[in-house]
Amino acid sequence: MTPAARIAAAIEVLADIDARRRPATDALKDWGLSHRFAGSKDRAAIASLVYDALRRKSSASWIMGEATPRAVVLGMLKLQRGLDVDAIARLFSGERFAPEPLTEAERARLSTASLKDAPPAAAGDFPEWIAPSLERLFGEDLVREMEALTARAPLDLRVNTLKVASREEAHDALPHLGAVETPHSPLGLRIMPGEDGRGPAVQAEPEFLKGWIEIQDEGSQLAALLSAVESGEQVVDLCAGGGGKTLALAAMMDNHGQIYATDNDARRLAPIHDRLTRAGVRNVQVRTPRGGADAVADLDGRIDCVLVDAPCTGVGTWRRNPDAKWRLRPGSLEVRRKEQAAVLDRAAKLAKPGGRIAYITCSILPEENDEALAAFLAEARNIQPLPQDQILERAGMTSLKEFLRPTRIGWQMTPLRTGTDGFYVAVLVKNP
Numbered sequence: 485m486t487p488a489a490r491i492a493a494a495i496e497v498l499a500d501i502d503a504r505r506r507p508a509t510d511a512l513k514d515w516g517l518s519h520r521f522a523g524s525k526d527r528a529a530i531a532s533l534v535y536d537a538l539r540r541k542s543s544a545s546w547i548m549g550e551a552t553p554r555a556v557v558l559g560m561l562k563l564q565r566g567l568d569v570d571a572i573a574r575l576f577s578g579e580r581f582a583p584e585p586l587t588e589a590e591r592a593r594l595s596t597a598s599l600k601d602a603p604p605a606a607a608g609d610f611p612e613w614i615a616p617s618l619e620r621l622f623g624e625d626l627v628r629e630m631e632a633l634t635a636r637a638p639l640d641l642r643v644n645t646l647k648v649a650s651r652e653e654a655h656d657a658l659p660h661l662g663a664v665e666t667p668h669s670p671l672g673l674r675i676m677p678g679e680d681g682r683g684p685a686v687q688a689e690p691e692f693l694k695g696w697i698e699i700q701d702e703g704s705q706l707a708a709l710l711s712a713v714e715s716g717e718q719v720v721d722l723c724a725g726g727g728g729k730t731l732a733l734a735a736m737m738d739n740h741g742q743i744y745a746t747d748n749d750a751r752r753l754a755p756i757h758d759r760l761t762r763a764g765v766r767n768v769q770v771r772t773p774r775g776g777a778d779a780v781a782d783l784d785g786r787i788d789c790v791l792v793d794a795p796c797t798g799v800g801t802w803r804r805n806p807d808a809k810w811r812l813r814p815g816s817l818e819v820r821r822k823e824q825a826a827v828l829d830r831a832a833k834l835a836k837p838g839g840r841i842a843y844i845t846c847s848i849l850p851e852e853n854d855e856a857l858a859a860f861l862a863e864a865r866n867i868q869p870l871p872q873d874q875i876l877e878r879a880g881m882t883s884l885k886e887f888l889r890p891t892r893i894g895w896q897m898t899p900l901r902t903g904t905d906g907f908y909v910a911v912l913v914k915n916p
Contacts, residue, residue, distance in 0.1 A: 488582035494533035498553035703904030711842035727756035800906020
């Protein structure tokens with residue numbers, strides 16, 4: 485397919501997403517099934533165009549003066565891809581398989597329109613209804629912070645110290661990937677996305693199959709490190725899901741002590757078993773809930789650290805899931821708040837006197853972070869937040885202070901400040 489034909493296809497996919505209010509992955513899959521002539525490179529290029537358009541949907545609509553799929557793609561090519569009006573006109577030629585030629589109005593918009601006077605939600609590409617929440621967190625940095633959340637995310641790897649002696653050894657074994665060391669996590673390697681938005685097939689690498697590396701955003705690595713779990717402790721990963729942070733905790737504990745990994749949704753735990761085996765983890769018990777029973781009821785009051793990777797809206801991962809921002813609704817935020825309250829109550833029962841609760845989200849919304857904890861702490865009189873500086877000191881990561889954004893109770897990571905997804909971390913302590 486020609487570049488122009490790929491753009492026409494991207495406009496078609498975006499129209500399907502708008503008409504049927506469906507995830508981009510579903511629309512792209514259906515397009516591929518009905519256009520089997522398109523090769524893998526074509527499909528990857530079309531997906532990249534679609535996701536870039538979704539990243540810049542609001543700002544592209546602003547400069548073009550309308551929100552049609554065609555207008556969004558035109559605006560994205562100017563804002564995200566940096567093409568000038570003549571380069572865009574060559575793609576929108578009206579020739580075979582190419583989109584219709586530019587109108588005079590489109591040419592004028594592409595030549596002169598800018599985001600100078602755009603409202604924050606348009607300039608920063610986010611739903612307007614969450615602007616008050618984001619302003620509480622970011623203040624005058626709002627647009628800059630949200631612009632950083634429109635960029636493509638890198639592919640980060642965590643070096644598994646249970647299998648390999650050092651990050652340097654893993655790095656030297658993978659020279660063809662072009663990885664560089666992450667700036668904050670001592671265990672991370674980073675691969676920047678290619679021109680088509682895709683990274684290498686890391687899961688086919690021998691080093692991945694041997695358990696030397698795991699795919700994990702640097703922010704998630706830092707969140708695990710800030711829990712400061714220690715060798716020999718009793719730990720519960722209460723929302724373990726596929727086990728990414730469970731694996732990180734096991735390596736931090738050097739396979740000593742005990743981790744109990746569980747999740748309310750048993751289906752989410754399915755991948756964890758193979759991952760534990762590949763990583764050489766021996767100190768994890770997977771507790772799968774059955775028949776509605778509490779899988780960790782026998783552990784109440786016995787746990788040194790409860791990791792709560794809380795269910796959330798995932799706003800901090802919008803670099804990776806740009807279509808999720810336009811499907812976010814106030815009702816989904818309310819649902820997540822109720823789930824967070826429930827999981828915090830459960831964590832409080834598990835923690836022993838003097839034990840800790842490490843609360844983590846991949847969200848930048850105060851409602852899911854400081855405000856969720858404030859509501860919990862108002863009821864849980866026997867639990868106090870660990871002072872922010874002590875969170876860093878316990879983890880031996882005081883150098884992070886100049887990069888993290890302090891909040892009332894915890895620390896916020898963002899793409900702008902830390903180059904990671906938008907993770908939030910706070911640590912609570914149960915009174916002795």
